[in-house]
Amino acid sequence: xxxxxxxxxxxxxxxxxxxxxxxxxxxxxxxxxxxxxxxxxxxxxxxxxxxxxxxxxxxxxxxxxxxxxxxxxxxxxxxxxxxxxxxxxxxxxxxxxxxxxxxxxxxxxxxxxxxxxxxxxxxxxxxxxxxxxxxxxxxxxxxxxxxxxxxxxxxxxxxxxxxxxxxxxxxxxxxxxxxxxxxxxxxxxxxxxxxxxxxxxxxxxxxxxxxxxxxxxxxxxxxxxxxxxxxxxxxxxxxxxxxxxxxxxxxxxxxxxxxxxxxxxxxxxxxxxxxxxxxxxxxxxxxxxxxxxxxxxxxxxxxxxxxxxxxxxxxxxxxxxxxxxxxxxxxxxxxxxxxxxxxxxxxxxxxxxxxxxxxxxxxxxxxxxxxxxxxxxxxxxxxxxxxxxxxxxxxxxxxxxxxxxxxxxxxxxxxx
Numbered sequence: 001x002x003x004x005x006x007x008x009x010x011x012x013x014x015x016x017x018x019x020x021x022x023x024x025x026x027x028x029x030x031x032x033x034x035x036x037x038x039x040x041x042x043x044x045x046x047x048x049x050x051x052x053x054x055x056x057x058x059x060x061x062x063x064x065x066x067x068x069x070x071x072x073x074x075x076x077x078x079x080x081x082x083x084x085x086x087x088x089x090x091x092x093x094x095x096x097x098x099x100x101x102x103x104x105x106x107x108x109x110x111x112x113x114x115x116x117x118x119x120x121x122x123x124x125x126x127x128x129x130x131x132x133x134x135x136x137x138x139x140x141x142x143x144x145x146x147x148x149x150x151x152x153x154x155x156x157x158x159x160x161x162x163x164x165x166x167x168x169x170x171x172x173x174x175x176x177x178x179x180x181x182x183x184x185x186x187x188x189x190x191x192x193x194x195x196x197x198x199x200x201x202x203x204x205x206x207x208x209x210x211x212x213x214x215x216x217x218x219x220x221x222x223x224x225x226x227x228x229x230x231x232x233x234x235x236x237x238x239x240x241x242x243x244x245x246x247x248x249x250x251x252x253x254x255x256x257x258x259x260x261x262x263x264x265x266x267x268x269x270x271x272x273x274x275x276x277x278x279x280x281x282x283x284x285x286x287x288x289x290x291x292x293x294x295x296x297x298x299x300x301x302x303x304x305x306x307x308x309x310x311x312x313x314x315x316x317x318x319x320x321x322x323x324x325x326x327x328x329x330x331x332x333x334x335x336x337x338x339x340x341x342x343x344x345x346x347x348x349x350x351x352x353x354x355x356x357x358x359x360x361x362x363x364x365x366x367x368x369x370x371x372x373x374x375x376x377x378x379x380x381x382x383x384x385x386x387x388x389x390x391x392x393x394x395x396x397x398x399x400x401x402x403x404x405x406x407x408x409x410x411x412x413x414x415x416x
Contacts, residue, residue, distance in 0.1 A: 026291060026292045027292050027328060029288060030285070030288035030289050030328055030332065031328055031332040033286075033288055034285045034286060034329065035332050035335045035336040035339060036336070037281045037336065037389070038282060038332070038333055038340055038385060038386070038389055039336045040281065040340075041279065041281070041282060041340070041385050042337065042344055042377075042381065042382060042385055043343045043344045043375075044274055044278055045275060045278075045378070045381045045385075046344035046347070046375045046376060046377045047344070047373060048267070049271075049375075049377070049378055049381070050347075050373075050374030050375040051374060052264070052267050052268075052271070053374065053376050055198070055263075056264070058197065058198040059198070059256075059260060060233055061128065061130075061196070062129065062205070063227075063256060063259065064127055064128075064228055064229070064256065065228055065229050065230045065236045065255065066227075066236050066243070066253065066254065067226070067253070067255075067259075068082055068225055068226045068228065068243065068247070068252070069225030069252045069254075070225070070251065070252065071252050074222075075219050075220075075222030075224065076097075076225055076226065077220075077221065077222045078249070079097050079223045081248065082226050082247060082249075082251065083096075083097065085246070085247055086243055089239065089242065089243060089246070090231075091231050092228055092229070092230055092239065093126070093231055094123075094228065095123070095126070095127065095226055095228050095229070096120055096123035096124050096226065096227050097120060097123070097210060097223040097225070098117055098210070098223060098224055098225060098226070098227050099116075099118030099210060099213035099214060099217060099223050099224050100115070100116070100117055100118075101116045101216075101224075102114070102115055102171070102172065103169050103171040103172070103206075104170040104171075105169055107160060107165070107167045107168075108160065109158075109159055109160030110160070112155060112158055112159060112204075113204070114151075114204055114205065115204055115205050115206070116171070116206050117205065117206070117213075118207075118208050118210045118211075118213020118223075119207055119208075119210055120209070121139045121140045121142050122140075124139065125139070126229060127227045128227075130150075130194055130196075133196045134150070134192055134193070135153060135194065136163050136193040137163050137192025138192060142191065142207065142208060142209040142212075144210075144212065145209075145211065145212065146189075146191075146209065147186065147188050147189065147208070147212050148188065148189050148190075148191040148192075148209070149167070149169075149189065149190055149191065149192075149208050150190075150191060150192035150208075151192075151193060151205070151206045151207075152195065152196065152201055152204070152205055152206075153195040153202050154202040154203035155202065155203050155204065161190050162193070163190055163191055163192065164190065166187055166188065166189050166190070167187070167190060168186070169185065169186050169187075169216075170185050171184050171217070184216075188208065233256065236256055237255050239255070240253045240255040279388060282385075282389050282392060286329060286332075286393045286396045289329060289397060289400075290396050290399060290400060292328065293324065293397060293400030293401065293404075296324065297321065297400055297403055304317055314406070315405065317401075317404050318404060321397065321400055321401035322398075324397070325394070325400065326394055329389065329392075329396070332389070332393070333386055333389045333390055336389070337386050345375070345377055347374075347375040348373065351373045
């Protein structure tokens with residue numbers, strides 16, 4: 001734009017004559033469509049960010065950032081030396097031994113398969129957040145030789161047990177007796193219950209003391225491996241490679257990106273696909289600007305002809321309608337960003353309210369692993385969405401503005 005009158009005329013043209021309500025209505029529809037598209041895009045991406053962050057925090061809070069185990073897949077006998085060597089790395093903040101196994105829990109109300117993890121409570125706090133999730137009892141109650149157990153809240157509900165109750169644990173390790181080959185049983189006392197809000201752990205994980213697990217699986221002084229906590233989880237693959245080179249022996253070193261790689265890749269892919277799909281909604285919304293400006297150009301042909309006869313150049317005419325279309329896109333984008341930010345920051349409050357009003361749970365933890373709808377607003381997403389919408393809105397004004405610049409004064413005024 002070379003002259004202020006182009007900006008002034010473009011702003012004036014955003015308001016149609018009172019005699020032509022159709023253009024005003026279509027302009028309103030275009031703005032509302034952009035608002036809805038931008039708001040939906042910001043909200044959905046924020047929810048997916050929150051979903052990923054929630055799963056990542058709970059999964060990494062219960063599992064290890066990295067794991068060291070025996071190269072042959074057997075027990076790790078020199079785990080104390082491995083633990084000490086790993087802690088010498090300044091990027092490793094915690095190391096704890098563990099024993100992993102599977103079994104079947106039986107109570108009076110039924111039975112359930114579980115993943116069994118033997119831990120050293122004092123050292124487990126350095127690599128896991130399970131102690132923070134206890135809703136009954138304490139992790140420190142898992143003392144050696146006590147044969148006490150901590151289980152998830154969903155598992156406790158399924159078995160109908162509470163702290164102080166006893167359960168029978170059966171493991172897939174047969175014992176040869178005069179009566180034949182029988183599975184091994186051991187009675188445990190429930191001493192603690194944790195709730196992670198992740199169905200995988202709340203329903204299928206049980207914790208016992210490390211020494212009890214070693215005795216149960218007849219491992220002697222060996223363990224399954226050593227779990228590590230690192231300073232930066234994004235650097236876990238690099239730290240794992242460093243440990244593999246520096247450890248005094250041949251070991252298998254794995255990190256969380258290998259253990260849960262497919263899951264987090266699927267979440268990232270879904271986020272990308274949702275961004276593309278919702279961007280198409282925004283594209284459809286800004287296309288309404290084309291129809292709006294086309295109708296305005298048709299209505300304003302006599303005005304365009306008069307401006308041309310007064311000395312306005314085709315470039316000036318084009319700039320006038322670029323201003324008009326850009327104002328529509330800017331208004332829709334600004335309102336959409338505001339509404340999207342407000343909705344994204346209050347999703348965690350609105351969803352429980354809707355569940356209460358409708359008496360329906362939107363997120364079944366047995367399906368979605370979590371029971372709450374988290375939201376994490378990323379400023380970068382908001383900026384990217386706003387710039388994309390403004391760009392699409394500007395591009396949609398080019399053709400109608402070009403058509404306006406091609407109006408011939410003599411043809412437009414022939415029947416006036």
